[in-house]
Amino acid sequence: MISRQAMLMKWLSGMMGCIVIGIIGFDVEAATESMTDCIACHRERNPILIAEWEQSGHHRPALDCQTCHGTRHDGTMAAHSRRNEVCMACHARERQSYTLSKHGVIALMEGERMAYPPPSGNGEARAPTCAYCHMHRNTHRMTSTATPCQDCHSPRFVDTWFTSGRKMIAIGAMKVREAEAVVHRLVRERMEGAFKARRIHEIMTRDHLGRVRLGVGHQSPDDQWWHGQPALDGDLLRIKSILHDALIKR
Ligand code: HEC
Numbered sequence: 001m002i003s004r005q006a007m008l009m010k011w012l013s014g015m016m017g018c019i020v021i022g023i024i025g026f027d028v029e030a031a032t033e034s035m036t037d038c039i040a041c042h043r044e045r046n047p048i049l050i051a052e053w054e055q056s057g058h059h060r061p062a063l064d065c066q067t068c069h070g071t072r073h074d075g076t077m078a079a080h081s082r083r084n085e086v087c088m089a090c091h092a093r094e095r096q097s098y099t100l101s102k103h104g105v106i107a108l109m110e111g112e113r114m115a116y117p118p119p120s121g122n123g124e125a126r127a128p129t130c131a132y133c134h135m136h137r138n139t140h141r142m143t144s145t146a147t148p149c150q151d152c153h154s155p156r157f158v159d160t161w162f163t164s165g166r167k168m169i170a171i172g173a174m175k176v177r178e179a180e181a182v183v184h185r186l187v188r189e190r191m192e193g194a195f196k197a198r199r200i201h202e203i204m205t206r207d208h209l210g211r212v213r214l215g216v217g218h219q220s221p222d223d224q225w226w227h228g229q230p231a232l233d234g235d236l237l238r239i240k241s242i243l244h245d246a247l248i249k250r
C-alpha cells in the first residue's frame with residue numbers, strides 16, 4: 001500500500017515537472033540564449049571544443065557562440081554555423097578568393113542542395129565550404145592544412161598543388177625583400193619619396209603577398225595571377241622608380 005502511494009506520488013511529481021517545464025519552457029529557451037550559459041553547459045559536455053574556441057582567433061568579446069550558431073537552440077545550430085554566409089559576413093577578402101575558385105563556384109551553384117549534416121569533413125558535400133576546410137571534423141580550432149583536401153583529391157594532386165604553391169609564395173616574398181632593401185636606402189639617406197615608398201612596401205606585405213597566399217590556399221587563380229604577383233611587380237617597380245627619381249634630383 002505504502003509503495004503504491006510512493007509510486008503515485010512519484011508519477012504525480014513527474015506530471016507536475018512536465019507541467020512546470022511546459023509553463024516555463026519559453027523562459028528556459030530564452031535562458032540558453034545567454035553567452036555564459038552556452039559556455040558553461042557545453043564546457044561540461046565537451047571541454048575540448050570550448051578550449052579550442054578559446055585558443056582561436058575567434059575568442060573575442062564581439063564574436064560569441066551565437067555569431068556563428070544563431071540563437072535557435074533547436075538542433076539546427078551546427079548546420080547554421082556551417083553555412084558559408086556566416087563566415088563571409090566577416091571575412092570579405094577570403095570571401096572574394098573563395099568565390100572565384102572552382103570550389104566556391106560549385107558551392108554557389110549547389111546552394112541549398114549542399115547537405116549540412118554534422119560534422120563537416122565526411123565528404124558529404126560536393127565542394128568544400130569555409131567550415132569544411134577550417135573546422136574539419138568538428139573542431140573549433142581554425143586549421144588550414146592539406147588534410148581536408150584528401151577527402152576528395154588524390155594525395156599526389158594535393159602535394160603537387162602545395163609544393164608549387166610554396167614556390168609561388170617564396171617568389172612573392174623575394175619581391176617584398178627586394179623592395180625592402182630599396183626602402184631602407186631611401187630612409188637611411190633621407191631621400192625624397194621615402195615615406196611614400198614605405199607605404200607601398202606596407203601594402204605589399206599586408207595585402208598583395210597575402211593575396212598570393214590566399215590564391216594558393218583557396219585555389220584562386222585570380223588572387224595569384226591578378227591581385228597577387230602582378231600587383232607585387234607593380235609595387236616593386238614604383239618603389240624602384242622613386243629611388244631613380246630621388247637619385248636624379250640629388
Ligand atoms: C543547459 C545546457 C545548454 C545550454 C545553456 C546550451 N546548450 Fe547547446 N546543447 C545542449 C545539449 C544537451 C545538446 C545536445 C542535444 C543533442 O545532442 O541533440 C546541445 C546541442 C548543441 C549543438 C549541436 C546541435 C545543433 O543544434 O546542431 C550546438 C551547436 C549547441 N548546442 C550550441 C549552443 C549554443 C551556441 C548555446 C548558447 C546560445 C547553447 N548551445 C546553450 C545543452 C546546452
Ligand code: HEC
Pocket residue numbers: 056057058060062063067068081082086087088089090091130131134135142143144
Ligand atoms: C564576427 C566576425 C567573424 C565571423 C562570423 C567569422 N570570423 Fe573568422 N575571424 C574573425 C576574426 C576577428 C579573426 C582574427 C583575425 C586576426 O587574429 O587577425 C578570425 C580569424 C579566422 C581565421 C584565422 C585563424 C585564426 O584562428 O586566427 C580563420 C581560418 C577563420 N577566421 C575562418 C572562419 C570561418 C571558417 C568562419 C565561419 C565558420 C569564420 N571565420 C567566421 C572574424 C570572424
Ligand code: HEC
Pocket residue numbers: 084087088091094095098099103128129130131132133134144145148213214216217218
Ligand atoms: C579548400 C579548403 C579551403 C576552403 C574551402 C576555404 N579555405 Fe580559407 N584557407 C585555406 C588554406 C589552405 C589557407 C592558407 C593558409 C596559409 O597558407 O596561410 C586558407 C587561408 C584562410 C585565411 C587566412 C588564415 C591565416 O592564418 O591568415 C582565412 C581567414 C580563411 N582562409 C577564411 C576562409 C573563409 C571565410 C572561407 C570561405 C569563404 C574559406 N577560408 C574557405 C583553405 C580553405
Ligand code: HEC
Pocket residue numbers: 038039042049050053058063064065066067068069078081082117118119120121131135136137138139140
Ligand atoms: C567561428 C564560428 C563559430 C564559433 C564562434 C563557435 N562555433 Fe561552434 N561550431 C562551428 C562550426 C562550423 C561547427 C561545426 C563543425 C563541423 O561541422 O564539423 C561547430 C560545432 C559546434 C558544436 C558541435 C556540434 C555537434 O554536432 O556535435 C557545438 C556543441 C558548438 N559548436 C558549440 C559552440 C559554443 C558553445 C560556442 C561558443 C563558446 C561556439 N560553438 C562557437 C562554428 C563556431
Ligand code: HEC
Pocket residue numbers: 102103106123124125126127128133145146148149150151152153158161217219
Ligand atoms: C568536398 C570535396 C573537395 C575538397 C575537400 C577539396 N576539393 Fe578541390 N575540388 C573539388 C571539386 C568538385 C573540384 C572541381 C573539379 C572540376 O573542375 O570539375 C575541385 C577543384 C579543385 C582545383 C581546381 C582544379 C582545376 O582543374 O582547375 C584545385 C586546384 C583544388 N580543387 C585543390 C584543392 C585543395 C588544395 C583542397 C584542400 C585545401 C581541396 N581542393 C579540397 C572538390 C574538393
